[in-house]
């Protein structure tokens with residue numbers, strides 16, 4: 025049986041990446057891959073002058089099923105943050121009913 029090395033932080037959260045030492049590198053590589061794509065989406069939003077430099081993606085079963093960026097300026101909507109617009113986009117496509125969300129990666133807040 026694999027030895028489990030759970031790391032609990034001061035605020036009480038548990039580090040999943042550290043829970044299984046053998047999986048830490050794979051999880052970090054996966055996170056970096058998806059965060060890089062979220063950052064690319066942030067650049068896209070800046071190029072389009074849609075809003076602030078923030079992007080987000082939704083990942084289901086290691087597949088990107090929705091991606092969007094901050095749309096505050098484009099929509100004149102102060103709630104149109106990247107993590108909000110990507111969820112709205114995903115809802116439109118009824119992704120959640122089909123797969124559920126595995127993770128949301130965002131380049132900012």
Ligand SMILES: [Zn+2]
Nearest residue numbers: 105106107133
């Ligand atoms: Zn936000």
